[in-house]
Amino acid sequence: MPELVGPNQGAWLxxxxxxxxNLIAAHSSCVRTKDGGELGLRLVHSAKKYWSNRGLLGLRHRLTVEVLAHAGARQPTLARCQALLSAGQVCCFMGRFREAMGYLQECLAIGRKLDDNGRIGGALQYLGMAALGEGDFAAARGYLEEGLVVAEVLGDKREVAGASNALAQLDRAEGLLETAEPLYEKVLALAHELGDRESIAIALLNLAMVAVGRHSADRARQMLLEVIEIAEETGSKRVGQSVLEVCTGLASSNLECEYAARFYGAAEAQTAQTQLRRDPADEAFLAPLIAKAQQALGTAQFATAKGAGSALSYERAIEEASTWLKGDS
Structure with missing residues (x-):
């Protein structure tokens, strides 16, 4: 569904x-039908961005794994390769890095057999993310640098943006903000060229984390307000959850530790619902700032503020974050 990544993605979502x-019913029909394997593979590939945008990662994972196990879906076709990439991607989003490796290695093998650089590049990007999640920084860099080369040879702006973002995540996880930032700026420019609102939001979130790391609070605030606009426009729970996490870090960096604890509680409540886990770069950004806020407030006060945040609805939490970012709180 190409409309899910273009300028009209909000309306299509x-x-x-x-x-x-009806999507779920169509999937069930494919799984039950002897000849439904190939169609099921195409369906999970087409709908993957919808499930992730709406914070339904557990459902996306279940549907994808079910169809991959179908007897009629086991031939090394392009459709299976695409579904394997989707499975590896959603496993990475859920922090299931070891499981992701299995799907992605098979995807890479089929992609190489088919000489499909799009699938090869995608598999390399998420293999890099999975390796980073497993703590193997050297392997991650090898996958990601090869993935960027493949994307640039392919000449697809979306693939170049994805590969550049993945490499920037590794740089940021290693504390290399000076090399991560220009890569994120490149991703942002490509996302604007593509008119992909969610990708614009993700690039801005990453740049906001770089800004927090450099104590550029005003720059981070402006970026996060723009991200909230996109989250509200597209209805992206994934983006909204990430806003709450970056607000946590920004508040802690500004010594507004009660807000940090409150936003953290709201973000963790969303994590429990969506099953979207912070990737290693985001965890490296946030963990020390959470520890800083907890130390400043004390365990009891931090827990109280966190609990109050976790009780907020998603909509109320985003509203509070917007008010705080504007300085109206």
Whole structure:
């Protein structure tokens, strides 16, 4: 569904909200039908961005794994390769890095057999993320640097943006902000060229974390306010959850530790619902700032503020974050 990554993605996502039960029913029909394997593979590939945008990672994982196990879906076709990449991607989003490796290695093998640089590059990007999640920085860099070369040879702006972002994440996880930042700026420029609102938001989130790391609070605030606008426009729970996490870090950096604890509680409540886990770069950014806020407040006060945040609805939490970022709180 190419419309899910273009300038009209918000409208298309809302349209699919109305068809959600039909999507699930179509999947069930594919899984039950002897000849439904290939169609099921194509369906999980087409709908993957919808499930992730709406924070339904557990459902996306289940549907993808079910169809990959179908007897009619086991041939090394392009459709299987695409579904394997989707499975590896969602496992990475959920922090299931070792499981992701299995799907991605098979995807890479099929991609090389088919000489499909799009699938080869995608597999390399997420193999890099999985290796980073497993703590193997050297392997991660090898995968990601090769992935960027493949994307540049392919000449696809979306693939170049994805590969550049993945390499920037590794640089940021290693504390190399001076090399991560220009890569994120490149991703942002490409996302604007593509008109991909969610990718614009992700690039801005990453740049905001760099800004927090450099104590550029005003720059981070402006970026986060723009991200909230995009999250509200597209209905992206994934982006909204990340806003709350970056607000946590910004508040702690500014010594507004009660806000940090409150936003952290709201973000963790969303994590429990969406199953979207912070990637290693984001965890490296946030963990010391959470520890800083907890030390400043004391364990009891931090827990109280965190609990108050976790009780907020998603909509209320985003509203509070927006008010705080504008300085109206």
């Amino acid at each position: 809302r349209r699919l909200d109305l068809e959600r039960e």
